[in-house]
Amino acid sequence: KNEVEQSPQNLTAQEGEFITINCSYSVGISALHWLQQHPGGGIVSLFMLSSGKKKHGRLIATINIQEKHSSLHITASHPRDSAVYICAVIGVWGAQKLVFGQGTRLTINP
């Protein structure tokens, strides 16, 4: 059974700070997703990655398959980045279901 753990659970920072959210998982995966959930509840996919690093605007996601670890970084954070960030993994061999972490609640103060 794959367990997905995120840290920290809550993070409060000042506008402009560099943010890092971590995700660890326990078994082999074919891909890892970073998702964003806003207060209204909707889920938006930010990244899907299987190796290396991806960048989109101020967001950067990295994954280390050997260490079973991924990080999401936000540069020059802004209050509109305030949301819950969720890591979710999908298993190997054509697995379909996503297994979710508990989420990291990020609050960026102006």
Place this chain on the structure above:
Amino acid sequence: EPEVTQTPSHQVTQMGQEVILRCVPISNHLYFYWYRQILGQKVEFLVSFYNNEISEKSEIFDDQFSVERPDGSNFTLKIRSTKLEDSAMYFCASSGMAGAYEQYFGPGTRLTVT
């Protein structure tokens, strides 16, 4: 940009009643999913659906739940006799392929069972 849609956005029902949650996946996608999130908890997988049949389901997805693709566009989740503990946000998702392919989520239906 294509998106997954869900209706209704909020459903209130009494315990024991049947509810049907509706989803319209992205049109050329082949894999469809239902997830749920009880308030304050992790998102949990319920069921995946491919080629007009269930391909995987969780232990949560018991005989009270069923899924259907009644036509070429809709994908539904039915709860036959709702319980208080079914109160949650239900998300539909779709993907073009299984495995390491992006899943696109709908906005969710908030189900409140009283």
